[in-house]
Amino acid sequence: xxxxxxxxxxxxxxxxxxxxxxxxxxxxxxxxxxxxxxxxxxxxxxxxxxxxxxxxxxxxxxxxxxxxxxxxxxxxxxxxxxxxxxxxxxxxxxxxxxxxxxxxxxxxxxxxxxxxxxxxxxxxxxxxxxxxxxxxxxxxxxxxxxxxxxxxxxxxxxxxxxxxxxxxxxxxxxxxxxxxxxxxxxxxxxxxxxxxxxxxxxxxxxxxxxxxxxxxxxxxxxxxxxxxxxxxxxxxxxxxxxxxxxxxxxxxxxxxxxxxxxxxxxxxxxxxxxxxxxxxxxxxxxxxxxxxxxxxxxxxxxxxxxxxxxxxxxxxxxxxxxxxxxxxxxxxxxxxxxxxxxxxxxxxxxxxxxxxxxxxxxxxxxxxxxxxxxxxxxxxxxxxxxxxxxxxxxxxxxxxx
Amino acid sequence: xxxxxxxxxxxxxxxxxxxxxxxxxxxxxxxxxxxxxxxxxxxxxxxxxxxxxxxxxxxxxxxxxxxxxxxxxxxxxxxxxxxxxxxxxxxxxxxxxxxxxxxxxxxxxxxxxxxxxxxxxxxxxxxxxxxxxxxxxxxxxxxxxxxxxxxxxxxxxxxxxxxxxxxxxxxxxxxxxxxxxxxxxxxxxxxxxxxxxxxxxxxxx
Numbered sequence: 001x002x003x004x005x006x007x008x009x010x011x012x013x014x015x016x017x018x019x020x021x022x023x024x025x026x027x028x029x030x031x032x033x034x035x036x037x038x039x040x041x042x043x044x045x046x047x048x049x050x051x052x053x054x055x056x057x058x059x060x061x062x063x064x065x066x067x068x069x070x071x072x073x074x075x076x077x078x079x080x081x082x083x084x085x086x087x088x089x090x091x092x093x094x095x096x097x098x099x100x101x102x103x104x105x106x107x108x109x110x111x112x113x114x115x116x117x118x119x120x121x122x123x124x125x126x127x128x129x130x131x132x133x134x135x136x137x138x139x140x141x142x143x144x145x146x147x148x149x150x151x152x153x154x155x156x157x158x159x160x161x162x163x164x165x166x167x168x169x170x171x172x173x174x175x176x177x178x179x180x181x182x183x184x185x186x187x188x189x190x191x192x193x194x195x196x197x198x199x200x201x202x203x204x205x206x207x208x209x210x211x212x213x214x215x216x217x218x219x220x221x222x223x224x225x226x227x228x229x230x231x232x233x234x235x236x237x238x239x240x241x242x243x244x245x246x247x248x249x250x251x252x253x254x255x256x257x258x259x260x261x262x263x264x265x266x267x268x269x270x271x272x273x274x275x276x277x278x279x280x281x282x283x284x285x286x287x288x289x290x291x292x293x294x295x296x297x298x299x300x301x302x303x304x305x306x307x308x309x310x311x312x313x314x315x316x317x318x319x320x321x322x323x324x325x326x327x328x329x330x331x332x333x334x335x336x337x338x339x340x341x342x343x344x345x346x347x348x349x350x351x352x353x354x355x356x357x358x359x360x361x362x363x364x365x366x367x368x369x370x371x372x373x374x375x376x377x378x379x380x381x382x383x384x385x386x387x388x389x390x391x392x393x394x395x396x397x398x399x400x401x
Numbered sequence: 402x403x404x405x406x407x408x409x410x411x412x413x414x415x416x417x418x419x420x421x422x423x424x425x426x427x428x429x430x431x432x433x434x435x436x437x438x439x440x441x442x443x444x445x446x447x448x449x450x451x452x453x454x455x456x457x458x459x460x461x462x463x464x465x466x467x468x469x470x471x472x473x474x475x476x477x478x479x480x481x482x483x484x485x486x487x488x489x490x491x492x493x494x495x496x497x498x499x500x501x502x503x504x505x506x507x508x509x510x511x512x513x514x515x516x517x518x519x520x521x522x523x524x525x526x527x528x529x530x531x532x533x534x535x536x537x538x539x540x541x542x543x544x545x546x547x548x549x550x551x552x553x554x555x556x557x558x559x560x561x562x563x564x565x566x567x568x569x570x571x572x573x574x575x576x577x578x579x580x581x582x583x584x585x586x587x588x589x590x591x592x593x594x595x596x597x598x599x600x601x602x603x604x605x606x
Contacts, residue, residue, distance in 0.1 A: 056542075114586060
């Protein structure tokens with residue numbers, strides 16, 4: 001990666017970015033990047049590895065795209081999305097934490113972490129992506145955290161099959177949905193809880209897991225310790241953190257976070273159009289997407305050969321190809337898919353770019369999956385600003401070598 | 402750095418994207434309006450209870466969306482009467498509208514009593530200026546719940562609270578959170594928590 005800035009410069013730049021995102025206070029008081037936090041128990045990143053903070057409390061912070069040159073996104077650089085922030089650590093300590101399985105089941109369960117460890121262990125490498133990743137790029141703008149590129153990451157998740165746990169409880173004939181509730185609570189009781197549900201088919205899918213480990217390490221508190229649901233191929237609105245209650249039921253979960261938020265129109269809509277509730281469906285599978293990890297936005301490159309690299313993934317299919325354009329989308333050339341190929345993980349790609357002469361240049365990329373989904377130039381507008389997968393782009397400055 | 406790119410980006414015709422995270426500058430450039438001042442006070446004291454105000458400032462919404470958002474927040478528990486809600490909505494729609502661009506310049510933020518208290522206690526120990534830093538950090542992170550000059554609110558009164566005498570307990574309580582208080586360990590450095598502690602120690606009744 002000869003085209004990279006030195007790590008020192010990179011770091012300063014990132015810190016400047018993070019500070020920019022944080023220097024938003026009413027009063028000019030300074031918060032620092034969570035990356036500088038010291039308490040390792042909170043799973044916070046060490047000083048030299050910042051995230052970019054959008055919301056200081058509860059924490060919403062995204063991964064800088066250059067981290068995506070790595071296949072697995074490190075835990076301390078993995079984006080953090082909080083509705084209310086993590087529960088107090090003593091509420092989810094192993095001695096008090098329990099997973100309840102109730103509702104339309106033959107044998108309700110109350111499991112400790114030890115009980116869970118008696119099920120078969122499974123590891124799945126999967127992309128976890130916030131439904132609102134890229135919201136900042138939608139026009140007109142949609143309300144919500146203004147995520148750009150980095151509310152996504154690829155990690156290996158280890159735990160037990162949700163299916164095995166549900167089978168021990170025994171589903172009744174009325175089982176259609178699985179309601180999920182975590183231990184996180186809003187500041188005021190008048191705020192709706194983050195209660196979600198997934199259809200029972202996804203719950204019984206052999207790759208849907210109750211994860212206790214992330215990239216081989218115990219799940220950090222910010223990422224849902226002690227237990228988080230992972231629904232590979234689906235957006236992270238289903239990947240409930242700090243999980244404590246599974247309720248098998250006939251209907252989707254009620255409440256704001258299932259019935260109003262995280263819904264997407266099932267037909268094309270015009271910006272601002274009023275959409276009938278029956279035309280809005282829960283956000284589920286991911287759409288095909290690719291990102292450029294290097295070179296970085298704003299990089300100054302010597303003319304000649306430059307290695308462009310990035311990642312590409314899709315929901316429930318495979319990545320077929322990634323294309324790169326360096327002439328603002330007029331022509332596209334195929335990048336080389338490299339590294340591991342695993343069902344729900346992202347695929348890394350590389351493209352050797354001969355820059356030609358000096359000047360400001362834009363690098364674009366787009367991916368295509370085996371179902372014929374192609375990344376569009378811009379994604380369709382929707383009221384929640386979900387599922388952005390427009391072409392990724394990076395501008396660089398090419399100088400004579 | 403990102404600003405430079407955003408301003409010159411002639412290729413923007415190609416993609417409906419932005420490069421800039423929105424920012425908010427509280428400078429004294431814009432003319433001071435009492436209504437704007439009151440709106441900013443409401444943001445700090447009524448909105449920041451559940452989430453920091455950066456979530457609000459990064460939005461660029463038309464008036465009807467702001468109305469719906471403020472309504473939703475009141476429904477969820479934001480303490481605003483009708484008049485205050487209208488005033489705040491007008492403020493948000495004026496400064497954080499879809500064409501506002503990435504950087505919004507606001508009138509100077511209102512001064513708060515807390516500043517006063519800090520200044521008046523000129524004899525109180527302020528090691529290395531830490532208390533001065535603490536005043537700003539307190540305003541941004543704690544004031545909404547613990548009130549002006551630590552006088553109490555959603556959270557207990559902090560001025561003269563016995564916990565101030567136990568630096569360790571103060572630090573762990575703040576860093577790990579307690580009950581309805583969020584844990585601050587992911588947001589504030591131990592040094593910054595100590596700065597707030599130093600500032601709280603300077604407060605008089």
